[in-house]
Amino acid sequence: MPRPTVRYARDVAVVAFAQSDHLRRTDELSEVEMVMPVLHQVLAQTGLKAGEIGFTCSGSSDYLAGRAFSFTMTLDGVGAWPPISESHVEMDGAWALYEAWVKIQTGEADTALVYSYGKSSPGSVRDVLTRQLDPYYLAPLWPDSVALAALQAQALIDAGETDEPALAAIGARSRAAAEANPHAQLSGSVPQGDYQVRPLRTGDCPPIGDGAAAVILAAGDTARRLCARPAWITGIDHRIEAHALGLRDLTDSPSTRIAAERAGVFEAPLDTAELHAPFSSQEVVLRKVLGLGDGVAVNPSGGALAANPVMAAGLIRIGEAAARIHRGESDRAVAHATSGPCLQQNLVAVLEGDPA
Amino acid sequence: MTAPASPPEVLRAPLVVEFPFTRSLGPVQSAFLTGLREGVVLGVKTSDGTVMVPPVEYDPRTAEEIRELVEVAATGTVTTWAWNGRPRPNQPLDTPFAWVLVKLDGADTALLHALDAPGPESVRTGMRVRVRWAAERTGAITDIACFEPHDGPAAGQAAPHDGNFAEPVTGIVAEARLDYSYSPGRAQTAYISGLSEQKTIGERCPSCHKVYVPPRGACPTCGVATTDQVEVGPAGTVTTYCIVNIKARNLDIEVPYVYAHIALDGAGLALHGRIGGIPYDEVRMGLRVEPVWTEGGRYPDHYRPTGEPDADYDAYKELI
Numbered sequence: 001m002p003r004p005t006v007r008y009a010r011d012v013a014v015v016a017f018a019q020s021d022h023l024r025r026t027d028e029l030s031e032v033e034m035v036m037p038v039l040h041q042v043l044a045q046t047g048l049k050a051g052e053i054g055f056t057c058s059g060s061s062d063y064l065a066g067r068a069f070s071f072t073m074t075l076d077g078v079g080a081w082p083p084i085s086e087s088h089v090e091m092d093g094a095w096a097l098y099e100a101w102v103k104i105q106t107g108e109a110d111t112a113l114v115y116s117y118g119k120s121s122p123g124s125v126r127d128v129l130t131r132q133l134d135p136y137y138l139a140p141l142w143p144d145s146v147a148l149a150a151l152q153a154q155a156l157i158d159a160g161e162t163d164e165p166a167l168a169a170i171g172a173r174s175r176a177a178a179e180a181n182p183h184a185q186l187s188g189s190v191p192q193g194d195y196q197v198r199p200l201r202t203g204d205c206p207p208i209g210d211g212a213a214a215v216i217l218a219a220g221d222t223a224r225r226l227c228a229r230p231a232w233i234t235g236i237d238h239r240i241e242a243h244a245l246g247l248r249d250l251t252d253s254p255s256t257r258i259a260a261e262r263a264g265v266f267e268a269p270l271d272t273a274e275l276h277a278p279f280s281s282q283e284v285v286l287r288k289v290l291g292l293g294d295g296v297a298v299n300p301s302g303g304a305l306a307a308n309p310v311m312a313a314g315l316i317r318i319g320e321a322a323a324r325i326h327r328g329e330s331d332r333a334v335a336h337a338t339s340g341p342c343l344q345q346n347l348v349a350v351l352e353g354d355p356a
Numbered sequence: 357m358t359a360p361a362s363p364p365e366v367l368r369a370p371l372v373v374e375f376p377f378t379r380s381l382g383p384v385q386s387a388f389l390t391g392l393r394e395g396v397v398l399g400v401k402t403s404d405g406t407v408m409v410p411p412v413e414y415d416p417r418t419a420e421e422i423r424e425l426v427e428v429a430a431t432g433t434v435t436t437w438a439w440n441g442r443p444r445p446n447q448p449l450d451t452p453f454a455w456v457l458v459k460l461d462g463a464d465t466a467l468l469h470a471l472d473a474p475g476p477e478s479v480r481t482g483m484r485v486r487v488r489w490a491a492e493r494t495g496a497i498t499d500i501a502c503f504e505p506h507d508g509p510a511a512g513q514a515a516p517h518d519g520n521f522a523e524p525v526t527g528i529v530a531e532a533r534l535d536y537s538y539s540p541g542r543a544q545t546a547y548i549s550g551l552s553e554q555k556t557i558g559e560r561c562p563s564c565h566k567v568y569v570p571p572r573g574a575c576p577t578c579g580v581a582t583t584d585q586v587e588v589g590p591a592g593t594v595t596t597y598c599i600v601n602i603k604a605r606n607l608d609i610e611v612p613y614v615y616a617h618i619a620l621d622g623a624g625l626a627l628h629g630r631i632g633g634i635p636y637d638e639v640r641m642g643l644r645v646e647p648v649w650t651e652g653g654r655y656p657d658h659y660r661p662t663g664e665p666d667a668d669y670d671a672y673k674e675l676i
């Protein structure tokens with residue numbers, strides 16, 4: 001296998017990944033108490049001290065915590081004094097990783113710590129997520145996240161692209177795969193259950209839970225020094241489409257397709273795909289636009305149907321894909337993260353290992 | 357006093373976040389929402405002739421400004437749906453209903469709303485529906501109470517509309533309330549539990565040995581968990597202060613009063629509190645103070661002088 005084609009100013013790789021056990025509730029832990037062990041684990045993998053990190057970027061949401069500037073509380077866990085170079089996105093940590101990757105590309109940092117977390121348990125996440133919708137036409141109706149995904153699922157069924165048994169099989173496959181993932185919240189045989197919002201049943205929907213994840217990025221020789229087999233980010237891109245659901249073809253995801261093209265997904269075969277598809281129906285859309293064939297292992301970690309800590313689940317996809325490269329189980333993987341209703345925003349990264 | 361951190365007895369309390377989300381409307385949204393109040397559904401027409409309902413002000417494909425208003429019918433066709441067997445609070449209907457995207461007759465895009473139907477068997481993509489208007493309308497998306505099944509053919513084309521109405525709606529208030537059950541975590545639970553016994557409990561960093569009050573469970577310098585609980589105070593030293601001359605609403609304290617940073621004995625950083633029991637212009641750095649608890653108070657009401665000699669500057673300069 002030839003050396004991966006790197007199209008950017010600097011070679012940047014994921015060199016370490018850690019995540020918490022994802023649990024339905026973590027009442028005994030504040031956000032920083034939940035995040036800190038994960039930070040320590042990811043630093044320990046590289047031997048770096050907190051003060052040696054060039055840039056730190058996190059992702060989280062105040063609406064989950066129910067208070068403003070909630071991310072400042074977890075900053076204590078990274079050793080933010082004396083002052084560090086730090087930033088935050090009110091998004092899934094995959095977008096924090098993108099910001100950190102840009103920072104390294106500019107040459108202003110050689111290493112970056114990226115982390116994200118979400119505690120969904122204090123509130124009702126289905127209702128909380130309605131507050132991210134258009135405030136004029138949608139938010140006053142309180143359409144919850146499951147309802148919006150169900151509209152997309154029905155559109156796919158009407159288009160003949162899936163049916164309820166096929167959706168159930170996606171959930172079953174994901175939770176079976178999660179048996180090999182000690183961090184997963186749901187694994188093994190899980191009943192498909194009743195309709196939540198028809199046509200989606202409980203088994204088509206993600207578990208609600210709390211969790212955190214962290215990765216370390218490094219450039220060039222630093223990456224080689226910190227990791228035996230770095231997961232090089234040979235392509236990364238993110239795209240957004242129109243806010244209004246009624247303007248979009250819900251059976252398609254042009255933003256994912258464009259991001260994948262720009263990231264170079266289609267330039268060589270893949271062996272692994274970690275897709276952020278919180279609903280089984282969304283995996284149908286993503287497989288189609290990414291052109292994933294049977295030879296690709298899709299969500300060997302179990303994916304978001306096995307653990308979906310809001311704001312961390314997308315970063316975990318990048319981390320899981322990278323970890324497979326670190327372990328030599330993958331040579332070329334695609335990682336995908338989403339945000340917003342019905343795959344509104346999508347980030348796609350290609351990760352490659354050096355040839356053995 | 358030093359004790360190992362005890363297993364948490366988790367505190368939990370309801371936390372309600374309420375906000376009136378106040379938004380002004382541009383010309384297009386104003387016309388649309390005012391139209392709903394008047395029982396008229398408006399859309400916008402893009403330069404390629406696409407009619408968007410609900411309307412947007414900029415073409416999502418070209419970013420071109422769109423201002424050409426048109427009127428569409430109050431009847432339409434379901435483009436996709438989802439049966440909601442268990443309506444959640446605040447949703448348009450409190451009986452089971454279908455969420456629907458509806459392409460109104462004359463429109464090329466779909467509007468999200470609720471469909472009142474007897475059951476999922478009676479709903480399908482392609483079915484014909486019409487608007488059921490709310491009895492009282494204010495200029496909001498909820499002026500459409502919901503959709504209802506409708507037997508009838510598609511009703512014609514979009515017609516030009518000037519968008520002019522008497523007393524147009526220029527803003528909306530989207531009321532929101534989210535209910536949480538807040539748990540402060542291990543370290544803050546210990547702090548709050550200590551206060552209930554009129555004790556101030558900090559936590560010591562195992563690495564730099566600084567004692568944090570109130571503790572948040574982590575040392576921000578070392579990035580490690582603070583583990584050992586330490587009772588600090590009750591007395592402390594004023595490290596800096598300010599004189600407040602503005603009366604806060606709902607606060608029953610005469611101005612001027614003094615607000616100070618107070619380093620409790622044994623603490624590695626200062627917390628803040630009000631100083632009482634001394635004229636405001638006699639408060640000074642180094643003043644020794646102690647907490648004053650009111651009957652049933654859950655934290656010190658204020659701090660008052662202990663009568664001890666002032667602390668030496670060198671004793672607290674690191675904590676300013």
Ligand SMILES: [Zn+2]
Nearest residue numbers: 561564575578
């Ligand atoms: Zn420390």
